[in-house]
Amino acid sequence: MRNNTQSFSALHGYIRSLPIVDCHDHTAIPGPRYADPIEALMDGYYTTDFISMCGDETEAAWILNQAIPWRERYSKFERWLKLSWHTGYGMVVKRVLQQFYGQTDVSKEALEAMEGQLLDLTDHKRFDQILEDAGIAVRITDLIWVDDQGKPEEQRVVEGSLELAPRARFTIPMVRYHGLTSYEEFHNRVKWVKPNITCLDDYLDGCWQMFTAYRNLGAVAFKDQSAYTRSLAYGNPTRAEAEKIFNWIMEDPRRSAGHLEPMKALDDYLFHSFLRMAGELKLPVQLHTGLLAGLRNNITQANASHLIPVLELHRNVQFDLFHANWPFGGEWLFLGKNYPNVYLNFCWANIIDPIYCQNLFQQCISVVPHGKVFAYGSDFVGQADHAWAHADIMRENLTIALSNLVEIDYLTHREARDVAMRWLYENPNEFFGLGLPQI
Numbered sequence: 001m002r003n004n005t006q007s008f009s010a011l012h013g014y015i016r017s018l019p020i021v022d023c024h025d026h027t028a029i030p031g032p033r034y035a036d037p038i039e040a041l042m043d044g045y046y047t048t049d050f051i052s053m054c055g056d057e058t059e060a061a062w063i064l065n066q067a068i069p070w071r072e073r074y075s076k077f078e079r080w081l082k083l084s085w086h087t088g089y090g091m092v093v094k095r096v097l098q099q100f101y102g103q104t105d106v107s108k109e110a111l112e113a114m115e116g117q118l119l120d121l122t123d124h125k126r127f128d129q130i131l132e133d134a135g136i137a138v139r140i141t142d143l144i145w146v147d148d149q150g151k152p153e154e155q156r157v158v159e160g161s162l163e164l165a166p167r168a169r170f171t172i173p174m175v176r177y178h179g180l181t182s183y184e185e186f187h188n189r190v191k192w193v194k195p196n197i198t199c200l201d202d203y204l205d206g207c208w209q210m211f212t213a214y215r216n217l218g219a220v221a222f223k224d225q226s227a228y229t230r231s232l233a234y235g236n237p238t239r240a241e242a243e244k245i246f247n248w249i250m251e252d253p254r255r256s257a258g259h260l261e262p263m264k265a266l267d268d269y270l271f272h273s274f275l276r277m278a279g280e281l282k283l284p285v286q287l288h289t290g291l292l293a294g295l296r297n298n299i300t301q302a303n304a305s306h307l308i309p310v311l312e313l314h315r316n317v318q319f320d321l322f323h324a325n326w327p328f329g330g331e332w333l334f335l336g337k338n339y340p341n342v343y344l345n346f347c348w349a350n351i352i353d354p355i356y357c358q359n360l361f362q363q364c365i366s367v368v369p370h371g372k373v374f375a376y377g378s379d380f381v382g383q384a385d386h387a388w389a390h391a392d393i394m395r396e397n398l399t400i401a402l403s404n405l406v407e408i409d410y411l412t413h414r415e416a417r418d419v420a421m422r423w424l425y426e427n428p429n430e431f432f433g434l435g436l437p438q439i
């Protein structure tokens, strides 16, 4: 992608030369080792566009089933791929195909040519080299799916033996500590530091000890994605309301509270308690807002504007609001402009909707202080090759936006370069206290 402005090429060259802080990713362990060319092209995001087009989830599952030789699945794969790959997610597929396999179009012959060159991303050196090529200096990693080493992440945090993927700094998974519904769930969260929980104070103390252990080991932020399971409209219940529910759950280990509305008070109370802890630990809080991964989700409950009472209340906590709140860009810009404790993060958004980002980057400049914005977060689980493509797309989105503003004399070329450097590197460097050298 490009535009016809005079400054595009020079600005793109500069943006390509900048190191990037990847402001959100999920890579706990480098991988995968691709087993067939269809697998190498697919990722969790593009798969949803593919299924959305195919319409028949059973058929889509068959097409993507690696137990069946890929040649048998190919003709159906090509049909649905070619009806769905002009989306931002599809753009990632096209760029992976071109960059890593030298193919410009999908055909049976192209996939046959890929077969002998399939990437092995379990090779840490290869994985790291792709990040280097993507310009990714550091990644803020949410380890939500870690557990490959037979030992729970919490245990490794408490023992101080947590291993990270290349270039990763990590976050505290706040979402795991609330929204719980049984004795066992509460017990499992904090048993490493608090084997016996008998009351709400015990549980909160266990959480504080866990969060402190994460922070002492180097965690740079809290992360929460509760919008997948509930509305971001957090209430502000009393401790007594929350405690009543907690005690009811804990007094009988066979009980499970379910997700009924009356149980919400406990969830809400714990969320506020954890935000107070984040304030005390002086760590920012990353929150999922906007589009939800997967299909058949309820977007209305994920709109960042539901968070207004939370943002008003916890003024000493810095919030990093994710995913450009897609598709509610206007509300998101308002939050970034209006609340001194709100920062805006374009992670994932650059491939959800490239055109949205090209436009919103420009609007962002005109309405939100540019020191409060982070332009990139890859948001993959492994798949450094797909993160590379995502970074490539982001650089074009950003160059188009900034060169448009140079073209209309809104920014000078020098100011545009400074914004890019801030959004890609220096803002997250300062916000997360990464200690990277200034450029």
Ligand SMILES: [Zn+2]
Pocket: 024, 025, 026, 142, 379
């Ligand atoms: Zn994510």
